[in-house]
Amino acid sequence: MIRHLLSGADLDADTATQILDTAAEMAAVSGREVKKLPALRGRTVVNLFYEDSTRTRISFEAAAKRLSADVINFSAKGSSVAKGESLKDTALTLQAMGADAVVVRHPASGAPHRLADWVDGSVVNAGDGTHEHPTQALLDAYTMRSRLGRLAGLSVAVVGDVLHSRVARSNVLLLSTLGAKVTLVGPPTLIPLDIAAALAPGTDVCYDLDAVLPSADVVMMLRVQRERMGDSYFPSAREYARRYGLDGSRMARLPEHAIVMHPGPMNRGMEITPEVADSPRSTIVEQVANGVSVRMAVLYLLLGGNNR
Numbered sequence: 001m002i003r004h005l006l007s008g009a010d011l012d013a014d015t016a017t018q019i020l021d022t023a024a025e026m027a028a029v030s031g032r033e034v035k036k037l038p039a040l041r042g043r044t045v046v047n048l049f050y051e052d053s054t055r056t057r058i059s060f061e062a063a064a065k066r067l068s069a070d071v072i073n074f075s076a077k078g079s080s081v082a083k084g085e086s087l088k089d090t091a092l093t094l095q096a097m098g099a100d101a102v103v104v105r106h107p108a109s110g111a112p113h114r115l116a117d118w119v120d121g122s123v124v125n126a127g128d129g130t131h132e133h134p135t136q137a138l139l140d141a142y143t144m145r146s147r148l149g150r151l152a153g154l155s156v157a158v159v160g161d162v163l164h165s166r167v168a169r170s171n172v173l174l175l176s177t178l179g180a181k182v183t184l185v186g187p188p189t190l191i192p193l194d195i196a197a198a199l200a201p202g203t204d205v206c207y208d209l210d211a212v213l214p215s216a217d218v219v220m221m222l223r224v225q226r227e228r229m230g231d232s233y234f235p236s237a238r239e240y241a242r243r244y245g246l247d248g249s250r251m252a253r254l255p256e257h258a259i260v261m262h263p264g265p266m267n268r269g270m271e272i273t274p275e276v277a278d279s280p281r282s283t284i285v286e287q288v289a290n291g292v293s294v295r296m297a298v299l300y301l302l303l304g305g306n307n308r
């Protein structure tokens with residue numbers, strides 16, 4: 001097993017499949033009345049969040065607690081980071097406290113990689129800038145596999161603000177490793193020119209959402225990340241929704257078995273309408289539940305739970 005999980009590219013097909021299979025076993029535990037396993041008793045997991053998060057932070061906390069680890073939640077607000085303490089000094093503090101795993105979210109792309117040089121424990125990237133979010137890609141893959149029965153050969157359309165999306169990057173890397181075919185869809189201003197070839201050969205780019213819908217098994221809608229947009233990338237929210245938003249009539253063009261995903265948080269009415277988000281095809285709530293099982297599997301396997 002790998003020591004850190006920093007990128008979707010850290011996972012080969014065997015390792016990714018082992019994580020998904022272990023997550024399925026963890027899901028069985030989450031269905032019990034007592035949702036706890038003793039696997040990580042006595043180990044310490046630190047959640048180090050320098051950027052806002054709802055789902056990911058709560059999900060990692062629930063995952064570590066269900067494995068009986070001691071959990072320390074650290075958020076940049078209210079800590080010495082607000083006094084200007086550097087990431088390195090914070091890392092050395094965590095090291096001194098004996099953290100076995102550090103789960104980190106940071107606005108700077110690459111911060112988890114630096115952290116991995118400074119601590120002895122495992123580092124899990126919970127989202128770094130516009131770069132990567134590998135556990136989101138794993139929970140998305142888990143959700144596709146459990147809804148559609150396989151990953152190899154699936155056509156997955158990843159739609160919207162690809163430029164700012166760490167979810168898209170990690171998904172392209174992981175899905176192509178697992179044999180799915182990814183098409184990036186969005187306005188040309190929000191799809192970096194060389195991204196498809198740079199991430200994974202075989203990834204397609206298409207600027208016409210209506211053209212990809214009839215052959216998609218999965219449509220993954222991305223949030224339009226206005227907080228990361230200094231300039232204007234499209235004429236107006238209305239225009240964006242008209243061309244790239246998923247509404248009921250577009251959803252009707254999908255094959256019958258196709259599913260609609262979104263990592264959250266959603267801009268309802270912009271990239272996705274409530275009618276679609278709340279429809280039976282939508283896996284949005286399932287993705288959140290699966291996130292706990294997948295993160296349990298990641299922490300368990302990284303911390304050596306399988307050889308203890």
Ligand code: NCD
Nearest residue numbers: 055056127133223263264265
């Ligand atoms: C995403 C993130 O923070 O990268 N959300 C998440 O982790 N569920 C996507 C987003 O912010 O749009």
